[in-house]
Structure formats: structure tokens, C-alpha cells
Amino acid sequence: MTKEETKQVMIDIIADVASDEDFTNIKPDVRLRDQLELDSMDFLDIVMELRKRHNIEVPEAEYPQLASLDSCAEYLTPKFEALGK
Amino acid sequence: MSYPLPRIVITSIGLTAPNGNSLADYRQNLLNGVSGVQPLDVRYMGKCLAGVCDFDPLKYQKRKEVRVGTRAGSISIYCAREAVADAGWDMDALERDRIGIYIGTTEHGNVETENEIYAISQFNYDTKYWSHYHNPRTVANNPAGEVSLNLGITGPAYAIGAACAAGNLGLIHATQMLRLGEVDQAICGGVSESIHTFGIFAGFKSQGALATHEDPAKASRPFDKDRNGIVVSEGGALYTLERLDDAQKRVARIYGEIAGYCVNSDASDYVLPNPTRQTECVRKALRSAGMEAADIHIVNTHATATPQGDIQECGALRDVFGEGCPDTNINNTKSFIGHAMGAAGALELAGNIPSFGDLVVHPTINVDNLDPQCALPGLVINQPKSVAKVDTILNNSFGMLGINSTLIVKRFIP
Numbered sequence: 001m002t003k004e005e006t007k008q009v010m011i012d013i014i015a016d017v018a019s020d021e022d023f024t025n026i027k028p029d030v031r032l033r034d035q036l037e038l039d040s041m042d043f044l045d046i047v048m049e050l051r052k053r054h055n056i057e058v059p060e061a062e063y064p065q066l067a068s069l070d071s072c073a074e075y076l077t078p079k080f081e082a083l084g085k
Numbered sequence: 086m087s088y089p090l091p092r093i094v095i096t097s098i099g100l101t102a103p104n105g106n107s108l109a110d111y112r113q114n115l116l117n118g119v120s121g122v123q124p125l126d127v128r129y130m131g132k133c134l135a136g137v138c139d140f141d142p143l144k145y146q147k148r149k150e151v152r153v154g155t156r157a158g159s160i161s162i163y164c165a166r167e168a169v170a171d172a173g174w175d176m177d178a179l180e181r182d183r184i185g186i187y188i189g190t191t192e193h194g195n196v197e198t199e200n201e202i203y204a205i206s207q208f209n210y211d212t213k214y215w216s217h218y219h220n221p222r223t224v225a226n227n228p229a230g231e232v233s234l235n236l237g238i239t240g241p242a243y244a245i246g247a248a249c250a251a252g253n254l255g256l257i258h259a260t261q262m263l264r265l266g267e268v269d270q271a272i273c274g275g276v277s278e279s280i281h282t283f284g285i286f287a288g289f290k291s292q293g294a295l296a297t298h299e300d301p302a303k304a305s306r307p308f309d310k311d312r313n314g315i316v317v318s319e320g321g322a323l324y325t326l327e328r329l330d331d332a333q334k335r336v337a338r339i340y341g342e343i344a345g346y347c348v349n350s351d352a353s354d355y356v357l358p359n360p361t362r363q364t365e366c367v368r369k370a371l372r373s374a375g376m377e378a379a380d381i382h383i384v385n386t387h388a389t390a391t392p393q394g395d396i397q398e399c400g401a402l403r404d405v406f407g408e409g410c411p412d413t414n415i416n417n418t419k420s421f422i423g424h425a426m427g428a429a430g431a432l433e434l435a436g437n438i439p440s441f442g443d444l445v446v447h448p449t450i451n452v453d454n455l456d457p458q459c460a461l462p463g464l465v466i467n468q469p470k471s472v473a474k475v476d477t478i479l480n481n482s483f484g485m486l487g488i489n490s491t492l493i494v495k496r497f498i499p
Contacts, residue, residue: 019148041153044217052214 001080003073009054009080010046010072014038017045028069050076055083092329093260094497095340098435099167100322101160103136103422107167112439114421115447116469120302121422122316128203128283134296134304135280136318136423145235155197155222156278156319158231160428161188164323165232165272172325172337174270176236185268186229186242187259188323189251189275191426191484193244194223195282228276240268248484249387250348251275252322252430253492257346259326269331274431276321285426289315292356294391296423305424306451307388307395307417308459308466315389316423322431333499340438344477344495345374351487358394363401363489367481370491371405378405380477381493383446384415384463385433387481389424398481399459407462414472415464417449430482430490440475441496 001009011023014032021036032038043063050056056079058066065075098108103121105111114121125135142151142159145166151159165186169176201219208214221227226243233242241262247254252275259273279285289295296314298304305316332339347369351359371378384406388395406413418433419425425432440446448465455466476496483489 017149019152041217042149048214048216052208 001077001085003077006073006077006080007069010069010076013046013049013053017042017049026069031067032069054080054085056080090264093263093326093343094329094332095324095343095438095494096327096332096337097168097172097325098322098340098438099164099169099171100320100432100435101138101140101163102320102425102432103138103318106138106140108435108439111436115418115436116445118450119421120305120450121318122301122304124301125280127286128199130283130286133286134298134301134316136316136320136425137280138320150235153218154231155227156281157190157193157228157276160276160278160319160321161228161232161323162235164274164276164321165236168272168323168325169236174325179270181237182239183269184238184240185259185262185271185273186232186238186240187245187255187262187271187273188229188232189245189247189253189255189427189431190225190228191248191251191277191279192246193225193227195284196278197222199282199284232272247488247490248486249424249426249429250482250484250488250490251427252432252434253346253480253482253490254348255431256324256326256343256434256492257348257490260343260346263326263328269328271326272323273326274321274323275427275429276323277319277426277428279426280317280319285317289317296390303451305390305420305422307386307390307420308399308449308456308464309452310454310456312390312392312395312456314391318423318425320422320425320428320432322428322435324431339497341441341478341494342497344493345370345372345376346490346492347373348488348490351489353487356485358397358483359487360397360401362487363398363481363483364404366489366491367401367405367479370479370493374493374495376477376493379410379412381406381410381413381479382472382475383437383440383478384413385437385478385480386415386417387429387483388417389419395456396458398483399461402461410463412474413463414446414470415461416446418447420450430480430492433482434478434480434492434494437478437480438494440478444472444475446470446472446475
């Protein structure tokens with residue numbers, strides 16, 4: 001999976017979690033919480049959906065790695081690759 | 086008590102029923118014989134007959150709020166918002182810590198728990214897939230809490246668990262809190278999301294009390310000889326109640342006045358009703374209203390179309406209204422909408438309140454073959470009945486573990 005594909009995976013998840021938000025102008029290098037109305041429970045949802053949909057575990061200490069789409073791509077792409085995706 | 090209690094009036098009604106999402110539509114369908122019962126896919130059970138509501142939750146909630154919250158929460162928010170709008174409350178002018186929210190529920194949490202168990206069953210029952218929203222979704226105060234969040238109301242907000250008497254209990258409890266001066270306005274009534282739990286269908290089926298019929302609209306048939314059980318429904322009806330002087334100060338529209346009530350318990354069985362206690366409940370409510378049986382113009386029955394329950398309630402009503410009540414009409418709203426559980430009492434009362442204005446009593450439909458044991462005098466069958474006078478409505482709601490409630494509302498006369 002490429003980093004761009006990882007970003008799309010995250011957008012798909014976040015679109016379900018924060019379904020009232022507009023994703024057309026989302027900036028990959030800016031913190032998600034600075035662009036979207038996301039609270040701590042939403043981040044738990046995102047972690048849960050990564051677990052359910054992609055069998056990826058994100059330990060609590062590594063939640064900051066999900067701050068922006070770019071950081072998600074850096075952090076998650078190797079995990080997808082490790083799963084053979 | 087030795088001092089006069091404040092008079093409490095109904096200043097609005099917000100509702101969603103299987104056959105209407107506003108009081109006007111609901112009432113029209115009750116007069117036109119329109120049922121709201123349809124087949125519904127129920128997990129593990131297949132098609133069951135149910136009363137299903139089609140209000141738009143996004144009218145008053147964001148998508149995220151609908152996803153995070155519960156169906157009972159969405160029903161409550163819809164009804165509360167509709168009621169607040171109907172009341173004409175200026176929320177910015179009201180002291181929000183002086184508004185109480187009292188919502189009756191038969192049960193809460195079954196839907197959400199079943200959903201989570203089903204979800205983790207897809208992951209070999211590994212509990213790490215269990216939602217972190219489970220606890221806020223399943224706390225008993227969830228429906229009232231979601232209304233407080235949505236409307237920014239900071240007064241007391243809680244649910245009242247009273248089985249299928251709960252809708253009446255919401256109104257009764259609000260009346261008490263207003264009279265005590267604990268709050269200045271109340272949003273109250275009952276809601277139900279019960280059609281989304283297979284457990285309630287399976288439970289009634291195991292009890293031999295789940296209605297079946299080839300025509301869904303004819304499945305809920307209290308007092309008919311061929312009745313075969315309950316149609317489970319969802320829905321809600323929330324009212325705004327205020328003390329009369331407050332309502333008059335703001336020149337509020339007044340739908341009716343709380344005249345009297347009673348809540349009692351059978352103390353005799355988990356499931357089976359007790360007509361002796363039901364009779365006591367009705368008589369005590371009449372006493373609290375300062376009325377005789379003959380003063381009541383509409384009796385809305387609780388009857389759920391179970392073979393035994395209907396007969397027992399009819400026995401209780403015959404004791405009270407059997408003789409000397411020529412102006413008393415008796416009907417049943419469940420024949421249209423099924424049994425809306427915690428919403429039942431509040432929805433059924435709402436369906437009858439317009440009678441103060443139009444002087445029409447909505448009927449009990451689906452009575453093709455009246456059970457002689459249910460042949461009460463004054464029973465309005467299949468067609469609406471125009472009457473000379475409707476000044477009083479007596480609303481019965483009874484529930485499991487033997488809780489009985491009777492609420493009497495009268496035409497408002499200054």
C-alpha cells in the first residue's frame with residue numbers, strides 16, 4: 001500500500017466517524033483536529049475502525065502518530081505492508 | 086395537603102408515532118383508520134410485525150450525534166424539539182437550570198447491548214472490539230440526557246422506568262415536580278426504541294403474546310375475539326407542562342389541564358395484571374381529580390390485545406364505568422399503532438387530546454368480531470364518533486411487575 005492509499009484509508013474512516021465534516025480541502029500536513037471537529041472519543045473511533053477494518057493495532061502511546069494525514073501515512077503504511085497489504 | 090396545589094397545564098405536544106410525525110398528522114390518521122404497523126426484519130427472528138416511525142433524526146441532530154447516540158435519544162430529541170417549538174418557548178429567555186426533563190421508558194440498553202454483542206460476534210467475541218460508547222448509550226438516563234445535551238438544558242434530566250406505564254409516569258412526575266416548585270417548566274412523557282431489540286419480540290413470542298396476522302394493519306386488535314397478542318412499536322410523545330400562572334403570563338396555548346392521577350402496584354405477579362388493583366387505580370385517580378366515573382367522557386384503555394389482559398382490564402373498567410355513565414366513551418389507540426411500550430401512555434393521550442377541540446372520539450379499529458367479555462358500554466368501534474361534549478380524558482397505562490397508572494386530563498377552563 002502506498003502512502004497516498006493509506007491517506008485514503010484514513011479519509012474513508014474519518015468520513016464515517018465525522019460524517020458532518022467537509023473533506024474537500026483537507027490539508028495532509030495540518031493536524032486533523034485543527035481542520036475537523038474531532039474529539040478524543042472520535043480518535044478512539046478511528047483507532048477502533050483501524051482495528052476492525054484492517055486488523056491494525058495502535059497502542060495508546062502512539063496515538064499522536066495519527067495527528068495529520070501525513071503522519072498517519074508515515075506511521076501506518078509500514079503496518080499495512082507488514083500485513084501484506 | 087391542606088393548601089391548594091398549583092394548577093398544571095399542557096402547553097405543547099411533540100411526537101412521533103408509527104402513523105404520524107406531528108400531532109395533526111397522527112390525529113388525522115387515527116380518525117381515518119390508518120394503521121402504522123408493518124413487517125420489520127428483526128435480528129435472529131426474521132419478519133415480525135412492528136410499529137415503525139419514519140421521522141427524520143437529522144432535522145434536529147448532526148449525523149455524528151445520531152451515530153454516537155441511541156434511537157431512544159433521537160426519538161426524544163425529535164419529540165422535545167417539536168414540543169419546544171410548539172410551546173413557543175424562547176430558550177434564550179428561559180432559565181435553563183429551571184427546566185426539568187422527565188422521560189418514561191419501559192427499558193433502555195437492550196438495543197445497544199444486543200448490537201455490541203452482535204458486533205463482537207463478528208470478531209470471535211473478542212471484547213477489544215466492544216464500543217467505548219456502550220456505557221453512555223446504555224445508562225438508564227440516556228434519552229433524557231441526550232435531550233439535555235441537544236437543548237442545552239441544565240435542570241434535572243432523567244428517565245423514569247415504569248414498564249409500559251412509563252409514558253403516564255413522565256407526565257405525572259413532571260406535575261409533581263412543578264407543584265413542588267423544583268422546576269418552572271417540564272418536558273415530559275415517554276419514548277420507546279424497543280423494536281430494535283430482538284429480545285422483546287422473542288420474549289413476547291415465548292410468552293405466546295406476539296401478534297401475527299397476514300395483514301399487518303389488522304394485527305393489533307384489542308377486544309376482538311381473534312386477537313392474538315401484542316404488536317411492538319417504537320415512538321415517543323413529549324409534552325411541555327407549566328404551572329397555569331406561568332402559562333397565562335406568556336399567553337400560551339393550553340391543550341388541557343392535569344386533573345388527577347394515581348400510580349399503584351399489584352404486588353401479585355411478574356406479568357399477569359390484577360384487575361382489582363387496576364380498579365383501585367382508576368377510582369383513586371377519579372378521587373384525586375374530584376370526579377365521579379360519569380364525569381369522564383373518554384377512557385383510553387391500555388388493552389394490548391392479549392387474550393387475558395384485555396378481559397381483565399375490561400372487568401376493571403366495567404366495575405367503574407359499567408353503569409350510570411351514559412356520556413363515557415371508551416377507545417384504544419394501540420389498535421392503530423401497536424404497543425409503543427414506554428411511549429404508549431403519552432402517545433395514546435396525545436391521540437385523544439384533540440377531542441377537546443373537534444368533539445370526535447377516535448375508535449378502536451380491527452374489531453371484526455367483538456369479544457363478549459370485552460363488550461363495554463360506550464366502546465367506540467371501528468368508526469369515529471362525534472359527541473356533544475368532551476371535557477375529560479382518562480388514560481390508563483399498565484405495566485409488568487404490576488405497575489398501574491391512570492392520568493386524567495380535563496379541558497382547560499380559566
